[in-house]
Amino acid sequence: xxxxxxxxxxxxxxxxxxxxxxxxxxxxxxxxxxxxxxxxxxxxxxxxxxxxxxxxxxxxxxxxxxxxxxxxxxxxxxxxxxxxxxxxxxxxxxxxxxxxxxxxxxxxxxxxxxxxxxxxxxxxxxxxxxxxxxxxxxxxxxxxxxxxxxxxxxxxxxxxxxxxxxxxxxxxxxxxxxxxxxxxxxxxxxxxxxxxxxxxxxxxxxxxxxxxxxxxxxxxxxxxxxxxxxxxxxxxxxxxxxxxxxxxxxxxxxxxxxxxxxxxxxxxxxxxxxxxxxxxxxxxxxxxxxxxxxxxxxxxx
Amino acid sequence: xxxxxxxxxxxxxxxxxxxxxxxxxxxxxxxxxxxxxxxxxxxxxxxxxxxxxxxxxxxxxxxxxxxxxxxxxxxxxxxxxxxxxxxxxxxxxxxxxxxxxxxxxxxxxxxxxxxxxxxxxxxxxxxxxxxxx
Numbered sequence: 001x002x003x004x005x006x007x008x009x010x011x012x013x014x015x016x017x018x019x020x021x022x023x024x025x026x027x028x029x030x031x032x033x034x035x036x037x038x039x040x041x042x043x044x045x046x047x048x049x050x051x052x053x054x055x056x057x058x059x060x061x062x063x064x065x066x067x068x069x070x071x072x073x074x075x076x077x078x079x080x081x082x083x084x085x086x087x088x089x090x091x092x093x094x095x096x097x098x099x100x101x102x103x104x105x106x107x108x109x110x111x112x113x114x115x116x117x118x119x120x121x122x123x124x125x126x127x128x129x130x131x132x133x134x135x136x137x138x139x140x141x142x143x144x145x146x147x148x149x150x151x152x153x154x155x156x157x158x159x160x161x162x163x164x165x166x167x168x169x170x171x172x173x174x175x176x177x178x179x180x181x182x183x184x185x186x187x188x189x190x191x192x193x194x195x196x197x198x199x200x201x202x203x204x205x206x207x208x209x210x211x212x213x214x215x216x217x218x219x220x221x222x223x224x225x226x227x228x229x230x231x232x233x234x235x236x237x238x239x240x241x242x243x244x245x246x247x248x249x250x251x252x253x254x255x256x257x258x259x260x261x262x263x264x265x266x267x268x269x270x271x272x273x274x275x276x277x278x279x280x281x282x283x284x285x286x287x288x289x290x291x292x293x294x295x296x297x298x299x300x301x
Numbered sequence: 302x303x304x305x306x307x308x309x310x311x312x313x314x315x316x317x318x319x320x321x322x323x324x325x326x327x328x329x330x331x332x333x334x335x336x337x338x339x340x341x342x343x344x345x346x347x348x349x350x351x352x353x354x355x356x357x358x359x360x361x362x363x364x365x366x367x368x369x370x371x372x373x374x375x376x377x378x379x380x381x382x383x384x385x386x387x388x389x390x391x392x393x394x395x396x397x398x399x400x401x402x403x404x405x406x407x408x409x410x411x412x413x414x415x416x417x418x419x420x421x422x423x424x425x426x427x428x429x430x431x432x433x434x
Contacts, residue, residue, distance in 0.1 A: 035350055174345040181351035182341055201308055202349030222313040229311065272406065283311040 005068050007032050007154050007189045008053065012062035014213075015048050022048040024213035025062070030206075032153075033186045037200060037207035037221075038193040039290050045213040046193040047087075050158050053191075054084060066154070080109065083147035087159035089139050091131035097142060098127040101149070108150040115179055119145045123171070137168035144172060148180050155180055157192040161199065169199055177203060197287040204286060209293055217289075217296060225283040228292070229264040232257050233271045234278040241274065243267060248295045259284075259295065302330045302337075306347055314349055318357035323366060326377055328425050329432025337367060337375040 008030035015023040023045040030036045040046045051057040052064045055071040055078070064071060066078045091100050097120075105111040120127060123141040125134075134142065140160065147155060155176070161169040181188050194200055201221070209216040219227070228247075234255045243249050246267060247259040254277075260267050264281060271279060284292065302325045306314055325331040337343075340358065344351040358375055361367045367375045404414045 033352065170348070173348050177348065177351055178341055178345040181344070185352055185355075199348070202306060202314065202347060202353070205350060205352075225308060226311055226313075281311075282309040285308045 005032070006030060006065070007034075007067060008036075008191060009065040009068075010049065010053075010063070013049065013052060013059050013064055014061045015045075015052060015057060015059050021213050023052070023059075026210060026213060026215055027062075028208045028215060028218060030189060030191055032189050034205040035190040035192065035200075035203045037197070037204040037286070038191060038210065039195075039197055039207055039286075040193070040210035042195075044210045046210060047158055048213075049210070050084075050156060050191075050193060053156065054079070054082075081152055082154035082156055083150060083152040084156045085140070085143045085147050085158070085160045087162055089143040091139070091142070093130070093132045095131055096127065097125055097129050097131065097134070100131055100142060101127075101146060104146040105149065110151055111149050112151055113149075115151075116145060116149045119148065119175065119179060122175070137164050140164060140168070140172065144175060148175070151183055153187045154189045154191065157190065157194070159194055160192070161194065161196055169196065173199060173203065197290055198285060201286050207286060209290055209296075211293060211297065216293060221286060224286065224289055227262045228284040228289050229260045230257060230282055230284055230288075231260060231264060231267060231271065232278070232280045233276045235274060235276050239274055241270065243270065247299050248292070259292065261299065304343070304347060306349060315353045315357040315360065318354065319360050319364075322357070322361060323364075326366060329429035331377050332432065333377050333379050335377055336373075337377070339374055 006029045008028070010029075011027050013023050013026045014021065026045065026049060028036075028038075038046055038049070048057060049064075052059050053066055053071060055075045058072060067081055069078050071078045092103070095103065101116060119125075119141075123138070123145070125138060125141060125145075131139070131142070144160075157176075161172050164172070176190065180190070190203070192200060192203075197204075204221045206218070206220045207224070208218045217224075232255070236254065238254055241256075243256075243258060245263050247261040249259070250257040258267055258271075268279070268281065289296075302322070304318060304321050306317055308314075310317065312320070322331065322337065331337070337358070338346075340351060340354045344354045347354075358367065358369075362369060362375075366378060368378045369375050400418075401414070409417075
Protein backbone atom coordinates (compact mmCIF):
# COMPACT_ATOMS: atom_id res chain seq x y z
CA UNK A 1 0.00 0.00 0.00
CA UNK A 2 1.22 3.47 -0.81
CA UNK A 3 1.31 5.20 2.56
CA UNK A 4 1.83 8.66 1.07
CA UNK A 5 -1.45 8.59 -0.80
CA UNK A 6 -3.86 11.00 0.91
CA UNK A 7 -6.83 9.32 2.57
CA UNK A 8 -9.04 12.26 1.65
CA UNK A 9 -8.30 14.78 -1.07
CA UNK A 10 -10.79 17.50 -1.87
CA UNK A 11 -10.10 20.00 -4.65
CA UNK A 12 -12.19 23.05 -5.45
CA UNK A 13 -15.34 21.30 -4.32
CA UNK A 14 -18.59 23.11 -5.13
CA UNK A 15 -22.06 21.96 -4.11
CA UNK A 16 -25.11 24.18 -4.47
CA UNK A 17 -28.65 23.88 -3.13
CA UNK A 18 -30.62 25.92 -5.66
CA UNK A 19 -28.90 29.29 -5.71
CA UNK A 20 -27.22 28.77 -2.37
CA UNK A 21 -23.54 27.73 -2.50
CA UNK A 22 -23.23 25.37 0.45
CA UNK A 23 -19.66 24.44 -0.47
CA UNK A 24 -17.86 26.93 -2.65
CA UNK A 25 -14.38 25.94 -3.80
CA UNK A 26 -13.15 23.95 -0.80
CA UNK A 27 -9.80 22.16 -0.91
CA UNK A 28 -8.17 20.03 1.76
CA UNK A 29 -5.93 16.97 2.14
CA UNK A 30 -5.97 14.39 4.92
CA UNK A 31 -2.87 12.23 5.20
CA UNK A 32 -2.99 8.66 6.53
CA UNK A 33 -2.78 8.10 10.27
CA UNK A 34 -3.78 11.66 11.11
CA UNK A 35 -6.69 12.94 13.11
CA UNK A 36 -8.11 15.82 11.10
CA UNK A 37 -10.48 18.37 12.60
CA UNK A 38 -13.08 20.05 10.41
CA UNK A 39 -14.45 23.12 12.19
CA UNK A 40 -17.14 25.52 11.12
CA UNK A 41 -20.30 27.21 12.28
CA UNK A 42 -23.75 25.80 11.62
CA UNK A 43 -24.39 26.03 7.89
CA UNK A 44 -20.71 26.52 6.98
CA UNK A 45 -20.82 23.46 4.70
CA UNK A 46 -19.34 20.72 6.89
CA UNK A 47 -22.07 18.11 6.49
CA UNK A 48 -22.44 18.83 2.78
CA UNK A 49 -18.72 18.21 2.33
CA UNK A 50 -18.90 14.94 4.25
CA UNK A 51 -21.91 13.82 2.22
CA UNK A 52 -19.91 14.37 -0.97
CA UNK A 53 -17.19 12.08 0.42
CA UNK A 54 -19.78 9.37 1.04
CA UNK A 55 -21.59 9.78 -2.28
CA UNK A 56 -24.74 10.84 -0.43
CA UNK A 57 -24.52 14.03 -2.49
CA UNK A 58 -22.90 14.68 -5.85
CA UNK A 59 -20.57 17.67 -6.24
CA UNK A 60 -21.53 20.30 -8.82
CA UNK A 61 -17.87 20.77 -9.63
CA UNK A 62 -14.45 19.99 -8.24
CA UNK A 63 -13.32 16.61 -6.97
CA UNK A 64 -13.53 14.59 -3.78
CA UNK A 65 -11.27 11.55 -3.55
CA UNK A 66 -11.19 8.98 -0.76
CA UNK A 67 -8.26 6.52 -0.78
CA UNK A 68 -7.54 8.00 -4.20
CA UNK A 69 -10.89 6.75 -5.49
CA UNK A 70 -13.94 8.63 -6.71
CA UNK A 71 -16.83 7.87 -4.31
CA UNK A 72 -19.29 8.27 -7.20
CA UNK A 73 -17.64 5.56 -9.28
CA UNK A 74 -16.17 3.28 -6.62
CA UNK A 75 -18.76 3.68 -3.92
CA UNK A 76 -18.48 0.13 -2.56
CA UNK A 77 -14.67 0.12 -2.55
CA UNK A 78 -14.65 3.44 -0.69
CA UNK A 79 -17.37 2.56 1.81
CA UNK A 80 -15.92 -0.84 2.64
CA UNK A 81 -12.80 0.88 3.98
CA UNK A 82 -14.44 3.60 6.07
CA UNK A 83 -17.06 4.01 8.76
CA UNK A 84 -19.30 6.98 9.42
CA UNK A 85 -20.98 8.21 12.58
CA UNK A 86 -23.50 10.99 11.84
CA UNK A 87 -24.89 13.41 14.43
CA UNK A 88 -28.34 11.84 14.25
CA UNK A 89 -28.14 8.07 14.34
CA UNK A 90 -31.11 5.96 13.31
CA UNK A 91 -31.61 2.22 13.68
CA UNK A 92 -34.39 -0.14 12.70
CA UNK A 93 -36.88 0.05 15.58
CA UNK A 94 -37.73 -3.64 15.59
CA UNK A 95 -34.12 -4.70 16.12
CA UNK A 96 -32.30 -5.24 19.39
CA UNK A 97 -28.75 -4.03 20.02
CA UNK A 98 -27.51 -7.53 19.13
CA UNK A 99 -29.62 -7.67 15.91
CA UNK A 100 -28.33 -4.25 14.90
CA UNK A 101 -24.69 -5.23 15.34
CA UNK A 102 -25.23 -8.50 13.43
CA UNK A 103 -26.95 -6.55 10.68
CA UNK A 104 -24.07 -4.05 10.46
CA UNK A 105 -21.50 -6.87 10.58
CA UNK A 106 -23.23 -8.61 7.66
CA UNK A 107 -22.05 -5.80 5.35
CA UNK A 108 -18.43 -6.09 6.47
CA UNK A 109 -15.64 -8.47 5.55
CA UNK A 110 -13.97 -7.86 8.91
CA UNK A 111 -15.67 -7.57 12.31
CA UNK A 112 -13.65 -7.63 15.52
CA UNK A 113 -15.70 -9.52 18.16
CA UNK A 114 -13.24 -8.73 20.94
CA UNK A 115 -13.66 -5.00 20.40
CA UNK A 116 -17.43 -5.49 20.21
CA UNK A 117 -17.55 -7.32 23.55
CA UNK A 118 -15.17 -4.86 25.23
CA UNK A 119 -17.19 -1.87 24.14
CA UNK A 120 -20.59 -3.38 25.00
CA UNK A 121 -19.20 -3.99 28.48
CA UNK A 122 -17.56 -0.60 28.74
CA UNK A 123 -20.73 1.24 27.74
CA UNK A 124 -22.88 -1.16 29.81
CA UNK A 125 -25.14 -1.72 26.83
CA UNK A 126 -27.66 -4.54 27.15
CA UNK A 127 -27.52 -6.45 23.85
CA UNK A 128 -31.08 -7.73 24.27
CA UNK A 129 -32.56 -4.23 24.45
CA UNK A 130 -34.62 -2.86 21.55
CA UNK A 131 -32.95 0.10 19.83
CA UNK A 132 -36.11 2.18 20.45
CA UNK A 133 -35.56 1.99 24.19
CA UNK A 134 -32.01 3.39 24.01
CA UNK A 135 -31.19 6.91 25.17
CA UNK A 136 -29.51 9.36 22.77
CA UNK A 137 -26.17 8.64 24.41
CA UNK A 138 -26.63 4.88 24.08
CA UNK A 139 -27.64 5.20 20.43
CA UNK A 140 -24.42 7.09 19.72
CA UNK A 141 -22.45 4.45 21.61
CA UNK A 142 -24.08 1.73 19.52
CA UNK A 143 -23.24 3.63 16.34
CA UNK A 144 -19.64 3.98 17.52
CA UNK A 145 -19.34 0.25 18.20
CA UNK A 146 -20.73 -0.38 14.72
CA UNK A 147 -18.12 1.98 13.27
CA UNK A 148 -15.07 0.67 15.14
CA UNK A 149 -15.62 -3.13 14.97
CA UNK A 150 -14.94 -3.33 11.19
CA UNK A 151 -11.55 -1.66 11.95
CA UNK A 152 -11.90 0.77 9.05
CA UNK A 153 -8.95 2.71 7.68
CA UNK A 154 -10.97 5.91 7.94
CA UNK A 155 -13.41 6.98 10.63
CA UNK A 156 -15.66 9.88 9.61
CA UNK A 157 -17.39 11.60 12.53
CA UNK A 158 -19.96 14.34 11.91
CA UNK A 159 -20.75 16.26 15.11
CA UNK A 160 -20.61 12.95 16.97
CA UNK A 161 -20.84 14.28 20.50
CA UNK A 162 -23.33 17.13 20.19
CA UNK A 163 -26.29 16.75 22.53
CA UNK A 164 -24.59 14.14 24.69
CA UNK A 165 -23.83 14.50 28.38
CA UNK A 166 -20.21 15.24 29.35
CA UNK A 167 -19.48 11.73 30.61
CA UNK A 168 -20.71 10.07 27.43
CA UNK A 169 -18.73 12.61 25.39
CA UNK A 170 -15.59 11.82 27.33
CA UNK A 171 -16.09 8.06 26.89
CA UNK A 172 -16.69 8.57 23.20
CA UNK A 173 -13.35 10.31 22.73
CA UNK A 174 -11.50 7.82 24.93
CA UNK A 175 -12.93 5.03 22.79
CA UNK A 176 -11.77 6.67 19.58
CA UNK A 177 -8.26 6.97 21.06
CA UNK A 178 -8.17 3.57 22.77
CA UNK A 179 -10.17 1.12 20.73
CA UNK A 180 -9.77 2.72 17.30
CA UNK A 181 -6.24 4.14 17.39
CA UNK A 182 -4.68 1.01 18.88
CA UNK A 183 -4.42 -0.59 15.43
CA UNK A 184 -1.75 -0.04 12.77
CA UNK A 185 -1.23 3.76 12.99
CA UNK A 186 -0.93 4.24 9.22
CA UNK A 187 -4.35 2.65 8.73
CA UNK A 188 -6.21 4.64 11.37
CA UNK A 189 -7.29 8.01 10.07
CA UNK A 190 -9.97 10.15 11.72
CA UNK A 191 -11.90 12.96 10.06
CA UNK A 192 -14.04 14.73 12.64
CA UNK A 193 -16.36 17.68 12.21
CA UNK A 194 -17.30 19.27 15.50
CA UNK A 195 -18.30 22.38 17.43
CA UNK A 196 -17.03 20.93 20.69
CA UNK A 197 -13.46 21.63 19.73
CA UNK A 198 -11.95 21.72 23.21
CA UNK A 199 -12.89 18.11 23.84
CA UNK A 200 -11.13 16.90 20.72
CA UNK A 201 -8.18 19.28 21.10
CA UNK A 202 -5.67 16.63 22.20
CA UNK A 203 -6.65 14.35 19.38
CA UNK A 204 -6.39 16.79 16.49
CA UNK A 205 -3.17 16.74 14.42
CA UNK A 206 -4.32 19.15 11.76
CA UNK A 207 -7.49 21.11 11.09
CA UNK A 208 -9.41 23.21 8.62
CA UNK A 209 -11.81 25.99 9.53
CA UNK A 210 -14.53 26.22 6.90
CA UNK A 211 -16.54 29.41 6.51
CA UNK A 212 -19.30 29.98 3.92
CA UNK A 213 -18.20 26.86 2.09
CA UNK A 214 -14.59 28.01 1.78
CA UNK A 215 -11.36 27.14 3.51
CA UNK A 216 -10.56 29.93 5.99
CA UNK A 217 -7.55 28.37 7.71
CA UNK A 218 -5.71 25.04 7.50
CA UNK A 219 -2.90 24.35 9.96
CA UNK A 220 -1.26 21.75 12.12
CA UNK A 221 -2.55 22.04 15.68
CA UNK A 222 0.85 22.52 17.37
CA UNK A 223 1.89 25.09 14.76
CA UNK A 224 -1.39 26.99 15.23
CA UNK A 225 -0.97 27.13 19.00
CA UNK A 226 2.56 28.40 18.46
CA UNK A 227 1.46 31.05 15.97
CA UNK A 228 -1.62 32.52 17.64
CA UNK A 229 -0.98 33.94 21.09
CA UNK A 230 -2.75 36.18 23.52
CA UNK A 231 -0.70 38.75 25.41
CA UNK A 232 -2.08 40.58 28.43
CA UNK A 233 -0.29 43.67 29.66
CA UNK A 234 -0.96 46.20 32.40
CA UNK A 235 0.88 49.51 32.69
CA UNK A 236 0.97 52.13 35.40
CA UNK A 237 -0.76 54.60 33.13
CA UNK A 238 -2.82 54.60 29.94
CA UNK A 239 -0.53 54.38 26.93
CA UNK A 240 -0.98 55.11 23.26
CA UNK A 241 1.10 52.34 21.75
CA UNK A 242 1.34 51.61 18.08
CA UNK A 243 0.64 47.88 17.85
CA UNK A 244 -0.31 47.74 14.19
CA UNK A 245 1.40 44.36 13.85
CA UNK A 246 -1.19 42.78 16.15
CA UNK A 247 -4.16 40.84 14.85
CA UNK A 248 -6.43 42.50 17.37
CA UNK A 249 -6.04 44.82 20.36
CA UNK A 250 -8.55 45.22 23.16
CA UNK A 251 -7.97 48.08 25.59
CA UNK A 252 -9.46 48.84 28.95
CA UNK A 253 -7.76 51.74 30.70
CA UNK A 254 -4.26 50.67 31.67
CA UNK A 255 -4.79 47.11 30.53
CA UNK A 256 -4.62 45.65 27.07
CA UNK A 257 -5.12 42.28 25.47
CA UNK A 258 -3.29 41.69 22.23
CA UNK A 259 -3.71 38.91 19.71
CA UNK A 260 -0.42 37.97 18.05
CA UNK A 261 -0.17 36.23 14.71
CA UNK A 262 3.31 34.68 14.68
CA UNK A 263 4.85 37.95 15.90
CA UNK A 264 4.50 37.58 19.66
CA UNK A 265 8.25 38.07 20.27
CA UNK A 266 8.25 41.43 18.53
CA UNK A 267 5.05 42.56 20.26
CA UNK A 268 6.42 41.44 23.64
CA UNK A 269 9.58 43.45 23.06
CA UNK A 270 7.53 46.57 22.26
CA UNK A 271 5.45 46.13 25.39
CA UNK A 272 8.45 45.42 27.61
CA UNK A 273 10.04 48.68 26.49
CA UNK A 274 7.23 50.51 28.33
CA UNK A 275 7.84 48.70 31.62
CA UNK A 276 4.60 46.88 32.16
CA UNK A 277 3.45 46.12 35.70
CA UNK A 278 2.24 42.80 34.45
CA UNK A 279 2.84 40.87 31.26
CA UNK A 280 1.40 37.47 30.46
CA UNK A 281 1.41 35.40 27.33
CA UNK A 282 -0.46 32.25 26.45
CA UNK A 283 -1.31 30.30 23.32
CA UNK A 284 -4.80 30.32 21.91
CA UNK A 285 -6.49 26.95 22.11
CA UNK A 286 -7.98 25.57 18.89
CA UNK A 287 -11.41 26.64 20.14
CA UNK A 288 -10.19 30.19 20.73
CA UNK A 289 -8.63 30.23 17.25
CA UNK A 290 -11.98 29.13 15.84
CA UNK A 291 -13.82 31.82 17.83
CA UNK A 292 -11.33 34.37 16.44
CA UNK A 293 -12.33 33.37 12.87
CA UNK A 294 -13.89 36.78 12.21
CA UNK A 295 -10.66 38.52 13.13
CA UNK A 296 -8.67 36.09 10.99
CA UNK A 297 -10.94 36.75 8.04
CA UNK A 298 -10.59 40.52 8.28
CA UNK A 299 -6.81 40.19 8.59
CA UNK A 300 -6.75 37.82 5.63
CA UNK A 301 -4.46 35.27 7.24
CA UNK B 302 3.65 10.17 38.25
CA UNK B 303 0.73 12.30 37.14
CA UNK B 304 0.93 14.08 33.82
CA UNK B 305 -1.15 16.91 32.49
CA UNK B 306 -1.40 18.79 29.25
CA UNK B 307 -1.77 22.55 28.94
CA UNK B 308 -2.82 23.64 25.47
CA UNK B 309 -2.17 27.28 26.40
CA UNK B 310 1.52 26.73 27.11
CA UNK B 311 2.54 26.99 23.46
CA UNK B 312 4.78 23.92 23.81
CA UNK B 313 3.92 21.04 21.45
CA UNK B 314 1.94 18.38 23.32
CA UNK B 315 4.51 15.63 22.86
CA UNK B 316 7.28 17.88 24.23
CA UNK B 317 5.16 18.65 27.29
CA UNK B 318 5.06 14.93 27.98
CA UNK B 319 8.82 14.60 27.41
CA UNK B 320 9.54 17.50 29.79
CA UNK B 321 7.19 16.26 32.50
CA UNK B 322 8.60 12.74 32.43
CA UNK B 323 12.16 14.07 32.54
CA UNK B 324 11.11 16.31 35.43
CA UNK B 325 9.55 13.34 37.25
CA UNK B 326 12.76 11.37 36.71
CA UNK B 327 14.90 14.21 38.10
CA UNK B 328 12.69 14.83 41.14
CA UNK B 329 12.00 11.24 42.18
CA UNK B 330 8.46 11.06 40.80
CA UNK B 331 9.68 8.18 38.69
CA UNK B 332 12.47 5.84 39.85
CA UNK B 333 14.97 3.78 37.91
CA UNK B 334 13.39 0.54 36.75
CA UNK B 335 9.85 1.78 37.35
CA UNK B 336 7.50 1.27 34.44
CA UNK B 337 5.98 4.18 32.58
CA UNK B 338 2.25 4.01 31.89
CA UNK B 339 1.44 2.11 28.69
CA UNK B 340 0.74 4.25 25.66
CA UNK B 341 -2.92 3.37 25.19
CA UNK B 342 -4.23 3.98 28.75
CA UNK B 343 -2.14 7.15 29.06
CA UNK B 344 -3.47 8.51 25.76
CA UNK B 345 -7.03 7.69 26.83
CA UNK B 346 -6.60 9.27 30.24
CA UNK B 347 -5.08 12.50 28.88
CA UNK B 348 -7.43 12.38 25.90
CA UNK B 349 -4.56 13.01 23.49
CA UNK B 350 -3.80 11.31 20.22
CA UNK B 351 -2.16 7.92 20.70
CA UNK B 352 0.54 8.93 18.20
CA UNK B 353 1.45 11.92 20.37
CA UNK B 354 2.24 9.68 23.35
CA UNK B 355 4.13 7.26 21.10
CA UNK B 356 6.17 10.20 19.74
CA UNK B 357 6.99 11.40 23.28
CA UNK B 358 8.17 7.92 24.29
CA UNK B 359 10.25 7.59 21.12
CA UNK B 360 11.88 10.94 21.90
CA UNK B 361 12.62 9.90 25.51
CA UNK B 362 14.10 6.67 24.26
CA UNK B 363 16.37 8.48 21.80
CA UNK B 364 17.48 10.79 24.63
CA UNK B 365 18.40 7.71 26.65
CA UNK B 366 15.93 8.51 29.44
CA UNK B 367 13.77 5.41 29.04
CA UNK B 368 14.15 2.00 27.46
CA UNK B 369 11.57 -0.27 25.88
CA UNK B 370 11.63 -3.92 26.86
CA UNK B 371 9.58 -5.83 24.26
CA UNK B 372 6.45 -7.33 25.77
CA UNK B 373 6.99 -5.57 29.10
CA UNK B 374 6.75 -1.86 28.34
CA UNK B 375 8.86 1.24 28.89
CA UNK B 376 11.08 1.75 31.93
CA UNK B 377 13.13 4.58 33.34
CA UNK B 378 16.79 3.89 32.61
CA UNK B 379 19.68 4.02 35.01
CA UNK B 380 21.13 7.54 34.95
CA UNK B 381 24.05 7.28 32.62
CA UNK B 382 24.35 9.53 29.63
CA UNK B 383 26.13 8.39 26.49
CA UNK B 384 27.47 11.95 26.10
CA UNK B 385 30.89 13.13 27.27
CA UNK B 386 31.10 15.44 30.23
CA UNK B 387 31.86 18.52 28.11
CA UNK B 388 28.95 17.77 25.77
CA UNK B 389 26.67 17.43 28.77
CA UNK B 390 28.00 20.71 30.20
CA UNK B 391 27.29 22.48 26.91
CA UNK B 392 23.66 21.37 27.01
CA UNK B 393 23.19 22.63 30.56
CA UNK B 394 24.99 25.90 29.76
CA UNK B 395 22.39 26.66 27.08
CA UNK B 396 19.63 26.33 29.67
CA UNK B 397 21.53 28.40 32.24
CA UNK B 398 22.09 31.15 29.67
CA UNK B 399 18.37 31.27 29.03
CA UNK B 400 17.68 31.72 32.75
CA UNK B 401 20.34 34.46 32.95
CA UNK B 402 18.78 36.33 30.03
CA UNK B 403 15.30 36.03 31.58
CA UNK B 404 16.63 37.26 34.95
CA UNK B 405 18.28 40.26 33.30
CA UNK B 406 15.05 41.32 31.61
CA UNK B 407 13.12 40.89 34.82
CA UNK B 408 15.71 42.93 36.77
CA UNK B 409 16.70 40.13 39.09
CA UNK B 410 20.21 40.65 40.49
CA UNK B 411 23.00 38.08 40.15
CA UNK B 412 22.96 37.39 43.87
CA UNK B 413 19.20 36.80 43.86
CA UNK B 414 19.48 34.53 40.81
CA UNK B 415 22.14 32.40 42.51
CA UNK B 416 20.02 32.21 45.64
CA UNK B 417 17.05 31.08 43.53
CA UNK B 418 19.13 28.36 41.85
CA UNK B 419 20.24 27.11 45.27
CA UNK B 420 16.65 27.15 46.48
CA UNK B 421 15.44 25.12 43.49
CA UNK B 422 18.25 22.58 43.94
CA UNK B 423 17.08 22.14 47.52
CA UNK B 424 13.49 21.63 46.37
CA UNK B 425 14.53 18.86 43.98
CA UNK B 426 16.73 17.28 46.61
CA UNK B 427 13.89 17.26 49.15
CA UNK B 428 11.49 15.74 46.62
CA UNK B 429 14.02 13.08 45.71
CA UNK B 430 14.66 12.28 49.35
CA UNK B 431 10.93 12.03 50.10
CA UNK B 432 10.46 9.72 47.09
CA UNK B 433 13.26 7.41 48.22
CA UNK B 434 12.21 7.23 51.88
